[in-house]
Amino acid sequence: MAIDKEINAEQKIIEAAADIFEEKGFEGARMQQIADKAGINKALLHYYFRSKDLLFEKVFLNIASKIFLKFFKSFNIEGSIFENIETFLQLHQDLLYENRKLPIFFFNEITRNPDLIRKLMLKLEVSNSFQLILKQFEKEKRDGIIRHDVEVSHLLVNIISLSVFPYIGRPIIKEIMEEFDLNYDTFLNERRSMIAQFVINSIKV
Amino acid sequence: MAIDKEINAEQKIIEAAADIFEEKGFEGARMQQIADKAGINKALLHYYFRSKDLLFEKVFLNIASKIFLKFFKSFNIEGSIFENIETFLQLHQDLLYENRKLPIFFFNEITRNPDLIRKLMLKLEVSNSFQLILKQFEKEKRDGIIRHDVEVSHLLVNIISLSVFPYIGRPIIKEIMEEFDLNYDTFLNERRSMIAQFVINSIKV
DNA sequence: GTCTATATTGGGATAGAC
DNA sequence: GTCTATCCCAATATAGAC
Incomplete structure (x- = not known):
C-alpha cells in the first residue's frame, strides 16, 4: 500500500x-x-x-502545545530589548490573526477545567520558558535600558494583555466599531505597531 | 400578606x-x-x-447591564485625565475583584452567540457611553495634556485590556506564579497602581 | 404558584457484523 | 478498521394534581 x-x-x-x-x-x-x-x-x-473527554484532552494539548511553542520561539531573538519587543509583537499578532478563535477557547477551557494547565505544563516547559523571558527583562533593567521601577512580571503580562485581549473581546469591539463605521480588521492592524510603541514609551528611561 | x-x-x-x-x-x-x-x-x-434559552437571556442581560452601568459610572469624574484614569482603574479593579468569574463568562457567551451583544446594546447605550469617554480623551489630546500621537480608541482598549486580561488568564497565570512561590492575589493587588502608572508613562507628553 | 410524575429527545457510548 | 444498529442515561420540557 x-x-x-x-x-x-x-x-x-x-x-x-x-x-x-x-x-x-x-x-x-x-x-x-x-x-x-x-x-x-x-x-x-x-x-x-x-470517550469525548479523552478525545478533547488529546486535541486540546495538541493545539495548546503547538501555539505555545511558536509563541516561545518568537522570543529567542538577538538585538536590543526594544527591537525584541517589536519583533515578538509582530509574530504574536500574526499567530493571533491566523487563530482568532483560539484565545477565548483556550481561556474558557482552562477556566472550566484547570487540570488542563497542569497537564500542559508537564508536556511543555511553560514555566521555564517564561522564566527565560523574565531573566532577559531583568538584565535590561540592571543595564539601565529600561526604567528601574518596571516590574518584569507585570511587563510580560502587560504585553500579552495588550495583544491578546482584542481577540477575546472581538464581538463587542467589532459591534461598537461598526456603529461608528470603523473597521475591526483595520483596528487590529493598527495595533501591530501601536502596541510596541505604547509599551516602549512606558518602559524606556 | x-x-x-x-x-x-x-x-x-x-x-x-x-x-x-x-x-x-x-x-x-x-x-x-x-x-x-x-x-x-x-x-x-x-x-x-x-425555556433554558429564555432564562439564560434574561439572566445574561441582567448581569451584563448591571456591570456595564457600574463600569460607565466610574468614568464620570471631574479632574485631570491622569487622576481620572487612576480613579477609574481603581473602581474597575474593585469591580473585577468582586466578580472574578464574570469576564471569561461574558466574553465566552458573546463569542458563542454574538446576538447577545446586539440585545445588550439595545438595552443600554453602550456605544454612546464609550463615545463620551473617547471625546474626553480627544479633548485632552487637543489640549496637549497627552501625546498627539495617541490614538484614543486604542488607548481605551489598552486600558481595558490591561485590567481585564489578568482575570481571564487567571488559571494559567496563577499556576505559573505558584511554581515560583509567588501569590496571584498579591500580583493582582500590585496591578492596581501599576497599570495606571504604565498607561500614564506611555501617554504623557 | 408549586409540586410529582412523565414524556421526549438528544447525544455519548457499545455490540456485533463485515 | 469501519460500518449499522441500538442502548441508555441525562437533561429539557410538559401534563396534571393540589
Whole structure:
C-alpha cells in the first residue's frame, strides 16, 4: 500500500475535532458533528479515542502545545530589548490573526477545567520558558535600558494583555466599531505597531 | 400578606441561575442545579421562564447591564485625565475583584452567540457611553495634556485590556506564579497602581 | 404558584457484523 | 478498521394534581 497517500482516519479525526472544539467549546461540541466533519462514523471516534473527554484532552494539548511553542520561539531573538519587543509583537499578532478563535477557547477551557494547565505544563516547559523571558527583562533593567521601577512580571503580562485581549473581546469591539463605521480588521492592524510603541514609551528611561 | 418579607420565587431563580450560569456557562449549566440552588422545583423554572434559552437571556442581560452601568459610572469624574484614569482603574479593579468569574463568562457567551451583544446594546447605550469617554480623551489630546500621537480608541482598549486580561488568564497565570512561590492575589493587588502608572508613562507628553 | 410524575429527545457510548 | 444498529442515561420540557 502507498505510504500515507491518504491521510489516515486518526489524523482526520484530530483535525476535525480541533475545528469543532475550537468553534463550540467542549460542552457545545457534538461527537456527531466531529464524525461528519472527519467524514467517518461516530463509532470510529470511540474506537480511536474511547470517550469525548479523552478525545478533547488529546486535541486540546495538541493545539495548546503547538501555539505555545511558536509563541516561545518568537522570543529567542538577538538585538536590543526594544527591537525584541517589536519583533515578538509582530509574530504574536500574526499567530493571533491566523487563530482568532483560539484565545477565548483556550481561556474558557482552562477556566472550566484547570487540570488542563497542569497537564500542559508537564508536556511543555511553560514555566521555564517564561522564566527565560523574565531573566532577559531583568538584565535590561540592571543595564539601565529600561526604567528601574518596571516590574518584569507585570511587563510580560502587560504585553500579552495588550495583544491578546482584542481577540477575546472581538464581538463587542467589532459591534461598537461598526456603529461608528470603523473597521475591526483595520483596528487590529493598527495595533501591530501601536502596541510596541505604547509599551516602549512606558518602559524606556 | 407581608410586603416582600420573603423574596419571591422568580427572584430566587434569577439569582441562582446567575450563579450557575457564571460558573458553568450556558452549555455546562443544568436546569436541575439551578432549581436546587433556588430551593424550588425544576418545573417552576419553566413556569416562569418557559425555556433554558429564555432564562439564560434574561439572566445574561441582567448581569451584563448591571456591570456595564457600574463600569460607565466610574468614568464620570471631574479632574485631570491622569487622576481620572487612576480613579477609574481603581473602581474597575474593585469591580473585577468582586466578580472574578464574570469576564471569561461574558466574553465566552458573546463569542458563542454574538446576538447577545446586539440585545445588550439595545438595552443600554453602550456605544454612546464609550463615545463620551473617547471625546474626553480627544479633548485632552487637543489640549496637549497627552501625546498627539495617541490614538484614543486604542488607548481605551489598552486600558481595558490591561485590567481585564489578568482575570481571564487567571488559571494559567496563577499556576505559573505558584511554581515560583509567588501569590496571584498579591500580583493582582500590585496591578492596581501599576497599570495606571504604565498607561500614564506611555501617554504623557 | 408549586409540586410529582412523565414524556421526549438528544447525544455519548457499545455490540456485533463485515 | 469501519460500518449499522441500538442502548441508555441525562437533561429539557410538559401534563396534571393540589
